[in-house]
Amino acid sequence: MKDSYIVRNRENQWKVRKKRFSIDVQEAKREIEVISKPIWQELLGLQQALEWPIEEVLAEFGGYRVPYNKSGCSIATGSNYLIRNYDYHPKTYDGRYMLYQPSDGGLATAAPSQRITGRMDGINEAGLAMGYNFMNRKRPGAGFICCMIGRFILETCASVKEAIQLLKHIPHRHSFSYVVYDRTGETAIIEASPRDVVVRTSIRCTNHFEEQKSENRHHLIDSERRLAVLKENQQQEMIVDEAYKLFNHSDQGIFSDLYESWAGTIHTSVYFPTALQAWFTLGPNQPPTVIDFKSWLQGTSLGIKRIEGEINTKVPFLHMDYPADWFNGEKRT
Secondary structure, eight states: OOOOOOOHHHHHHHHHSSOOOOOOHHHHHHHHHHHOOHHHHHHHHHHHHHHHHHHHHHIIIIIISOOOOOOOOOEEETTEEEEEEEEEEEOOOOOOOEEEOOOOSOOEEEEEETTTTEEEEEEETOOOOEEEEEEEEESSOOOHHHHHHHHHHHHSSSSSHHHHHHHHHSSBEEEEEEEOOOOSOOEEEEEESSOOOOEOSSSSEEOOOOGGGGGGSSOHHHHHHHHHHHHHTSOOOOOOHHHHHHSSTSSSSSEEEGGGGGGGEEEEEEEEEETEEEEESSSSSSOOOEHHHHHHHHHHOOOOSOOOOOOOOSSSOTTTTSSSSSSSSOOOO
């Protein structure tokens, strides 16, 4: 990581962004270790390798008390699958898909990373799939951000019930919906804000709360439009191929090209809890890359070195372009 574009771009990004949070090192350590001591050790490893102060490591990778900008995202579940579009800004995208089997505690996972240590969606060896949708960042609390919470879910929870228990007991920085689906077929949408956690049942979710309505943003037109598209298409059960076309094809009303507005679709992912398999696609209108997580857990190499795709934007990507910062102008290299 030390000389990567990710680190270099992040350092530049902070030069023009004001940190709207503070971090107490001992408090962050205590809160993280309650859930996962190995993740705290990972942060110490990043500190050693990058030769940064621990405060800087926690601000960038700790996932505790850090800000979050607006974004989109759509999620649906069907018969033995969870599908989601990850809609956000290219300048924040790690470009790393992680297959991780910890040797010091925790469940093995297959998931794209966010802020290196976090996970934005994924599946674990117990067959629990997860994705999250942004709701609001008003009135933030002292707590964890979405991508670290995503990792906590995947590495420490084997079922929807355990994920609900976790999210009810940890502090939340911002308001997000966490959609979880396990191999028994149980699904739940967990509306989590700094003030409350409410669980509901549905097979679709976009970017507004149904229960905690007071936590929603004022402008919900696009979120409600995408939810209506999902509802219309889910009147009868969609097989996974139909769901994939709905989410990944650019003419179906779910895929977004609003990259400069923090709401462009970067990837489409599908998780199969029973088969322990994942599909992953960068950009629209193409077949998915199949990731056989079950075979990997059994020791078989995936035979995949990188996943490629084409995204129609001039906005630089954090992991492959320099500079990809918040200074004026969009320069590609």
